[in-house]
Amino acid sequence: MALLQINDLIVLYGEIEALRGVSISVEEGQVVTLLGANGAGKSTTLRAISGLTKPAAGEILFDGQSIAGLGPEAIVRLGISHVPEGRRVFPGLSVKENIMLGASNRRIGKSELSREADAMFDLFPDIRAFSNALGWTLSGGQLQMVAVARGLMAKPRLLLLDEPSLGLAPVIVQAVFRIISEIRRNTTVLLVEQNARMGLSVADHGYVLETGRIVLGGKPDELWGNEAIRAAYLGGHAKVSA
Secondary structure (H helix, E strand, O other): OOOEEEEEEEEEEOOEEEEEEEEEEEOOOOEEEEEOOOOOOHHHHHHHHOOOOOOOEEEEEEOOEEOOOOOHHHHHHHOEEEEOOOOOOOOOOEHHHHHHHHHOOOOOOHHHHHHHHHHHHHHOHHHHHHOOOEHHHOOHHHHHHHHHHHHHOOOOOEEEEEOOOOOOOHHHHHHHHHHHHHHOOOOEEEEEEOOHHHHHHOOOEEEEEEOOEEEEEEOHHHHHOOHHHHHHHOOOOOOOOO
16 A cells, blocks of 8 residues: 555646646655646645645545645644745744754654754754754755755655755755655655656656646656656657547
């Protein structure tokens, strides 16, 4: 049984169908990447899973339990953590304080909370020196690392990562994806990414979204070998099978 199973998911924004019957599966221990252009429905898919957007129809199962329609707080408690696009680090809090906020769903003492936050700097050594720096002083890459560390503080079984490479310099993108490779040892990851090469480099399976539909799915080498994915990223359109 898949850890996450989505069947025929439909999400409406007014009269616009943002998702039109999306079905994906994520096995425990996998990294699964959702690829697609802006507006394809990638972020909407994550928002529906984490309870930020309510689906109009379809099924979202987490470890066999239906979570469609649950609020974000309940979904976090079940073991799903969402790191949204844009990082959203609190500028007036220190790096360590931002990271500790990720454990708000857990009942742990202050000393343990502090120890766990300090342990995050082992996974994210590039921000260790900025533990006491305020959020507004950090670079984009450092903010991304803080946001991911905060998401991991919830001790999720499933981590939803939305565009972790967006706006980052290539050398920082490499560092962020090295961390994703480390995360997968203990956490299942559903990754939304426009950078197809980087997204597939860490993935066990990938899906391509186009205008709210899944048009391709398979292992990374299968997707790279399919001409349709190249068409999608060169401004063309992938063909949907009849």
